[in-house]
Amino acid sequence: PQVSLWRQGPRRLHGSPSCQFRHAGRVQSSYRGLEALYDDGYGTVKDLDYFYQALGQLVEHDSGPPCWLCPVDAGSTVEDAPLMLYLPGVDGMGMGLCMHHKALGRIFELRCLHIPFHDRTPFEELVTMVEDVVRAEHSTSPNKPMYLLGNSFGGCLALAVAARNPRIDLILVLVNPATSFERSEIKKLLSVFSPLSNNACIAITALLNYNIDNEVNMALSRMQSGKHPLEALIRLTNNMSSSLKHTNVLDKLPEDTLQWKMKLMKRAAQYANCRLQSVTAEVLLLASCDDNLLPSKSEAYRLQNKIPKSKIFFFEKHGHSLLLEHGVHVSSIIKCAGLYRHSRRYHRVFDYIPPSTTELKEVDKASIDLLFRTCPAMFSTLEDGTVVRGLAGVPEDGPVLLVGNHMLLGIELISLAAEFMRHKKVVVRGIAHPLLFPKKTKTWSEGHDFFDFLNLWGGVPMTYKYIYELLAAGEFVLLYPGGYREALHCKGEEHRIFWPEQTEFVRMAA
Numbered sequence: 001p002q003v004s005l006w007r008q009g010p011r012r013l014h015g016s017p018s019c020q021f022r023h024a025g026r027v028q029s030s031y032r033g034l035e036a037l038y039d040d041g042y043g044t045v046k047d048l049d050y051f052y053q054a055l056g057q058l059v060e061h062d063s064g065p066p067c068w069l070c071p072v073d074a075g076s077t078v079e080d081a082p083l084m085l086y087l088p089g090v091d092g093m094g095m096g097l098c099m100h101h102k103a104l105g106r107i108f109e110l111r112c113l114h115i116p117f118h119d120r121t122p123f124e125e126l127v128t129m130v131e132d133v134v135r136a137e138h139s140t141s142p143n144k145p146m147y148l149l150g151n152s153f154g155g156c157l158a159l160a161v162a163a164r165n166p167r168i169d170l171i172l173v174l175v176n177p178a179t180s181f182e183r184s185e186i187k188k189l190l191s192v193f194s195p196l197s198n199n200a201c202i203a204i205t206a207l208l209n210y211n212i213d214n215e216v217n218m219a220l221s222r223m224q225s226g227k228h229p230l231e232a233l234i235r236l237t238n239n240m241s242s243s244l245k246h247t248n249v250l251d252k253l254p255e256d257t258l259q260w261k262m263k264l265m266k267r268a269a270q271y272a273n274c275r276l277q278s279v280t281a282e283v284l285l286l287a288s289c290d291d292n293l294l295p296s297k298s299e300a301y302r303l304q305n306k307i308p309k310s311k312i313f314f315f316e317k318h319g320h321s322l323l324l325e326h327g328v329h330v331s332s333i334i335k336c337a338g339l340y341r342h343s344r345r346y347h348r349v350f351d352y353i354p355p356s357t358t359e360l361k362e363v364d365k366a367s368i369d370l371l372f373r374t375c376p377a378m379f380s381t382l383e384d385g386t387v388v389r390g391l392a393g394v395p396e397d398g399p400v401l402l403v404g405n406h407m408l409l410g411i412e413l414i415s416l417a418a419e420f421m422r423h424k425k426v427v428v429r430g431i432a433h434p435l436l437f438p439k440k441t442k443t444w445s446e447g448h449d450f451f452d453f454l455n456l457w458g459g460v461p462m463t464y465k466y467i468y469e470l471l472a473a474g475e476f477v478l479l480y481p482g483g484y485r486e487a488l489h490c491k492g493e494e495h496r497i498f499w500p501e502q503t504e505f506v507r508m509a510a
Contacts, residue, residue, distance in 0.1 A: 040356035041102025074105020084108035087154030156268035163275035180299035
């Protein structure tokens with residue numbers, strides 16, 4: 001597209017050079033101290049050996065009642081980060097989120113519930129334990145949301161807490177929730193393997209957690225992306241053999257562990273299902289379509305019909321242990337769903353978190369066909385009028401207003417924003433028609449679509465209030481004044497520009 005630049009003079013708000021502004025009675029800073037293309041840590045845990053080693057250490061020193069763990073590898077969080085409580089599966093291991101510690105730890109204050117194998121705390125007491133933390137945090141920050149990330153059994157725990165506290169602002173992220181326990185294959189499996197020892201039953205169930213097809217597909221995709229075949233093969237074999245290499249952990253478990261865990265899960269499912277109608281929280285359901293233990297896909301549909309404010313994200317080629325499989329980026333999904341916020345209402349300017357390095361790679365992967373067909377080239381003009389290839393002529397600091405016209409229905413925004421991000425470390429905040437921000441209730445794991453791209457890369461609906469707030473915050477704002485009429489060119493109008501007679505955006509920038 002043809003892009004012009006309007007640059008506003010340097011400006012300081014509230015005496016701070018970091019583009020601060022006041023919202024909801026307190027001072028906020030742009031991106032809350034988080035830089036664009038920050039390292040989210042995805043890919044640093046190469047295989048499941050790390051998880052099983054941590055599991056072995058926990059079991060070896062496991063004693064006492066349930067407790068909260070704060071992962072040391074989560075790193076520093078953004079300013080005023082909301083609290084996220086991880087509620088584990090029926091194994092009770094607080095390390096089940098190990099592949100997401102850094103990504104979630106950058107944008108949340110992360111705490112993980114750990115339930116020792118020897119512990120026999122009833123489900124109702126576990127609910128009370130989580131509830132005490134939620135109520136204590138709510139009393140100190142009543143206008144701040146709290147996130148409950150519940151995995152399988154933890155999903156039942158999260159639903160129970162939400163049902164008992166409808167007045168507290170909770171956001172639930174449920175990963176293959178065990179509310180479908182009565183319709184699951186677990187009972188049948190345990191009856192078949194009942195002649196075997198408890199440890200053998202646990203080992204077989206653990207193997208069924210993973211989707212072998214997904215691991216093979218991940219290895220093939222790594223080879224296609226340029227990785228050496230041996231590296232991909234080593235990673236595949238490590239993942240598939242990790243659970244077998246650490247079977248000595250099972251020897252340290254009490255004999256009645258399996259019976260107690262099944263009893264606990266049954267009670268959790270009954271308790272949560274009886275109280276679904278009381279859940280008023282926002283709920284994001286992450287469902288594996290190839291779950292061998294629970295009917296997670298059909299259960300997601302059932303829960304969505306029961307819970308008013310719920311969304312589903314389906315994973316087609318993933319198994320029950322979704323959080324331990326590669327290619328699952330929970331932090332990105334939360335941002336795409338518009339659920340990351342710091343106050344009671346989501347604000348597209350003040351609650352925005354910039355893309356990470358992983359999200360840039362995902363966008364490049366999704367738009368590779370578009371780039372191949374269009375071969376975009378970027379040019380800019382220096383102060384002396386020289387036209388150069390690249391973005392050297394674009395100002396380094398904002399606020400900057402980029403004004404252009406539609407060429408490919410606005411799809412060219414993808415390559416333009418990615419180029420600014422890659423070479424200038426700048427997020428281009430696109431102003432788009434409100435119809436491009438639908439309230440999606442279902443999404444499939446085929447990669448980010450155009451609507452997800454708009455949310456991830458800071459798109460906002462067209463209102464003058466948003467434009468003013470973005471410029472006041474020192475942002476790079478992209479505006480196509482021609483609107484939808486220019487995007488929908490008729491025959492013979494390929495290069496015609498449809499600008500309004502009164503260019504209010506120029507007056508606003510000034």
